[in-house]
Amino acid sequence: MSLLELQNVHSFYGHIHALKGISLRVEEGEVVTLIGGNGAGKSTTLRTISGLVHAREGKILLNGQDITNLPPHEIVSIGVGHVPEGRGIFPRLTVRENLEMGAYTLSNPAEVERRMEAVFELFPRLKERISQKGGTLSGGEQQMLATGRGLMLRPKILLMDEPSMGLAPVLVELIFGVIRNLNQQDGTTILLVEQNALMALKYANRAYVLETGKIVLSGSSQEIAQNPEVKKAYLGG
Amino acid sequence: MRRVFNSQTIREILRPLGQIVVFVTASGVVLSLLILLLALLLRGSAADQATIERNGMDIFTYTLVNLPQVLIDGVTIGFVYAAIALGYTMVYGVLEFINFAHSEIFAIGAFVGVEALIFLESAGMLSGASNLSAYLWLILAILLGMIAAGSVAILVEMSAYRPLRHAPRLVPLISAIGVSFFLQDAIRLIESLTTGQFHRIIPTFGNFDERFSLASIPYLGTNINLDIQVKSVWVIFAAILMLVGLNYLVNATKLGKAIRSVAQDQATASLMGINVNRIISLTFLIGGALGGAAGVLYALKFTRIDPFVGFFPGIKAFTAAVLGGIGNITGALLGGIVLGMLETFAGSYLNVFTVGAFGAEYKDILAFGILILVLIFRPSGLLGEQVGQKA
Ligand SMILES: Nc1ncnc2c1ncn2[C@@H]1O[C@H](COP(=O)(O)OP(=O)(O)OP(=O)(O)O)[C@@H](O)[C@H]1O
Ligand SMILES: [Mg+2]
Numbered sequence: 001m002s003l004l005e006l007q008n009v010h011s012f013y014g015h016i017h018a019l020k021g022i023s024l025r026v027e028e029g030e031v032v033t034l035i036g037g038n039g040a041g042k043s044t045t046l047r048t049i050s051g052l053v054h055a056r057e058g059k060i061l062l063n064g065q066d067i068t069n070l071p072p073h074e075i076v077s078i079g080v081g082h083v084p085e086g087r088g089i090f091p092r093l094t095v096r097e098n099l100e101m102g103a104y105t106l107s108n109p110a111e112v113e114r115r116m117e118a119v120f121e122l123f124p125r126l127k128e129r130i131s132q133k134g135g136t137l138s139g140g141e142q143q144m145l146a147t148g149r150g151l152m153l154r155p156k157i158l159l160m161d162e163p164s165m166g167l168a169p170v171l172v173e174l175i176f177g178v179i180r181n182l183n184q185q186d187g188t189t190i191l192l193v194e195q196n197a198l199m200a201l202k203y204a205n206r207a208y209v210l211e212t213g214k215i216v217l218s219g220s221s222q223e224i225a226q227n228p229e230v231k232k233a234y235l236g237g
Numbered sequence: 238m239r240r241v242f243n244s245q246t247i248r249e250i251l252r253p254l255g256q257i258v259v260f261v262t263a264s265g266v267v268l269s270l271l272i273l274l275l276a277l278l279l280r281g282s283a284a285d286q287a288t289i290e291r292n293g294m295d296i297f298t299y300t301l302v303n304l305p306q307v308l309i310d311g312v313t314i315g316f317v318y319a320a321i322a323l324g325y326t327m328v329y330g331v332l333e334f335i336n337f338a339h340s341e342i343f344a345i346g347a348f349v350g351v352e353a354l355i356f357l358e359s360a361g362m363l364s365g366a367s368n369l370s371a372y373l374w375l376i377l378a379i380l381l382g383m384i385a386a387g388s389v390a391i392l393v394e395m396s397a398y399r400p401l402r403h404a405p406r407l408v409p410l411i412s413a414i415g416v417s418f419f420l421q422d423a424i425r426l427i428e429s430l431t432t433g434q435f436h437r438i439i440p441t442f443g444n445f446d447e448r449f450s451l452a453s454i455p456y457l458g459t460n461i462n463l464d465i466q467v468k469s470v471w472v473i474f475a476a477i478l479m480l481v482g483l484n485y486l487v488n489a490t491k492l493g494k495a496i497r498s499v500a501q502d503q504a505t506a507s508l509m510g511i512n513v514n515r516i517i518s519l520t521f522l523i524g525g526a527l528g529g530a531a532g533v534l535y536a537l538k539f540t541r542i543d544p545f546v547g548f549f550p551g552i553k554a555f556t557a558a559v560l561g562g563i564g565n566i567t568g569a570l571l572g573g574i575v576l577g578m579l580e581t582f583a584g585s586y587l588n589v590f591t592v593g594a595f596g597a598e599y600k601d602i603l604a605f606g607i608l609i610l611v612l613i614f615r616p617s618g619l620l621g622e623q624v625g626q627k628a
Contacts, residue, residue, distance in 0.1 A: 052504055072507035088505035090498050101498050104491075105510035153510070 001064045003028040003189050004157055009058035011048045018044040020213040026191050031183050033192045033200040035234055036210035042193040043085045046159045050082045051075045077105045081155030085162055087146040091135025095126055098134050098145055102152030119148035122178055140171045147175060157189040164196050176203050197234035201225045245489055253484040256567055260574045265308050268582050276300035284592045298457060305463045307585045313469040315577025316476035320531035321554030322569035323483055324524035330564040331500045331520045337413040338393055339528055340551020341420035342386045346529025347536045347546055348424055350382035351439050363442035371443025379533045386529025387522045394521040424544040436543045439536045472534045479527050480570055496520055556608045562618030571619055580604045
């Protein structure tokens with residue numbers, strides 16, 4: 001049984017048919033990436049898994065349990081973390097409060113503190129900014145905060161939407177390093193959406209290629225990286 | 238850990254208390270100086286003559302002698318406005334929507350509290366009650382008013398606003414106005430079916446009507462008396478408790494952080510595992526309960542209520558919220574105090590200063606005129622830029 005499975009999922013924004021029958025699987029312990037051009041439906045796929053977008057048709061299973069169209073807070077509480085596109089930092093909460101919100105469903109304050117310390121070990125910069133309002137952080141710092149906040153709950157599976165967007169190359173390396181550690185040391189399963197296909201394919205075990213709401217290609221990262229069409233469209237030749 | 242928590246607790250309690258002191262002092266001093274200056278300028282005028290004839294003292298002395306009482310009354314009504322304004326501002330902070338039905342939520346609190354006291358009186362519990370038990374009965378009435386108003390606020394949100402959450406902004410606003418009329422008529426209907434009376438008067442009990450003297454300062458042959466009614470002390474005390482309590486809840490508790498998260502970004506808040514609908518319900522519950530408590534306090538202070546009792550305090554409190562910067566708890570406090578003071582100053586001095594051309598009833602025009610000026614020159618309100626406090 002896969003950790004996460006989508007069966008023929010259709011989603012709409014009003015009349016816009018954004019997902020036209022997505023089927024995919026993520027096995028426990030994998031890093032799977034979803035690549036595709038602008039507007040392909042990558043974010044919508046993650047948002048549908050999280051319950052933010054209604055699935056009009058199809059099924060979403062977590063460990064075989066049907067989670068289709070559960071409210072987002074319930075999906076989170078059964079172990080699906082989601083670092084949304086554009087980071088979703090609460091601009092008027094401090095760094096500390098943002099991180100605390102990441103562990104909202106946790107009731108043990110001491111455990112929250114411990115996890116926060118673990119996040120600060122990964123991103124010492126955040127500790128320096130602990131009392132600063134989220135909205136006043138730089139873009140890179142906000143991405144660290146968003147990633148750190150996504151880790152606070154220690155989800156079974158973390159959905160990450162373009163964690164490298166707008167970051168300097170050093171920071172991209174740092175964030176991907178964190179993702180790899182998270183996967184290899186903590187065993188967190190990861191579903192990664194990326195524009196930076198080169199990076200994503202380097203770190204992922206498997207990949208799906210999305211075009212206008214449909215999956216057009218899937219396979220191991222090596223296979224996908226070798227595919228001539230993919231090379232031409234997403235890897236710059 | 239524990240120490241961090243404690244120091245934050247203390248800070249979150251002291252900060253609003255400090256703000257209250259600053260706001261009351263600042264607006265009191267500024268308005269007093271202005272009014273005294275105005276009185277000085279009016280010396281020798283027709284207004285001065287009239288005052289000497291009527292009160293046996295010149296206009297400056299008259300202004301000065303009355304000033305302490307005006308300040309006390311202004312602060313009292315200011316706190317009532319601030320307490321009601323909290324409900325508008327909390328809901329606005331979370332949903333960016335003005336709950337026009339809040340004035341009727343306030344009225345429901347007033348009616349439930351007053352009916353409870355009338356019932357207690359008819360059961361013989363109030364007459365001859367000691368001061369202590371009178372206070373306990375009042376607290377009971379306030380709690381009942383809070384429960385009723387809070388529950389109605391939740392029901393209103395679930396039935397009239399939630400289904401419209403994704404509709405254009407104007408739609409829930411119109412729904413709120415409809416709910417406002419509906420609740421007004423519901424109060425009328427219930428009162429006419431049960432008591433047959435629309436006007437209800439809070440029973441006289443305890444020592445709430447007594448005044449105790451804070452000071453009496455001899456001045457040029459007269460005395461400047463500084464006294465305050467026991468019920469005004471209760472109103473001020475209860476309102477401060479609510480302001481400080483809400484401030485603590487919003488800034489220092491997990492629930493408060495969740496409320497602020499939902500206010501800033503509902504979708505992301507839900508990705509944190511926050512049940513957004515529950516938080517919105519709780520926001521209405523808290524705002525409604527505070528409004529209900531303010532209703533009982535208002536009835537205590539002004540004794541007489543009717544089904545339309547919510548209209549003026551409601552619109553004034555809304556004004557206060559906008560004046561201070563809607564969505565901002567500190568702003569509601571500041572706006573309430575400033576508006577209450579302005580209004581009381583106008584009500585007390587307008588008649589004398591204009592030789593009766595403008596009576597006390599023009600105080601509302603003054604208050605709203607100032608609101609319009611603020612909206613023109615500072616549309617985000619006095620504290621509109623300090624968004625850190627947004628509910
Ligand atoms: N809130 C919305 N309302 C209407 N249409 C939307 C909305 N969000 C996305 N869409 C549409 O749905 C389609 C898929 O969008 P989605 O955000 O999933 O793309 P994406 O693959 O994440 O693109 P990008 O790489 O640019 O982030 C697009 O055509 C987009 O215009
Ligand atoms: Mg996207």
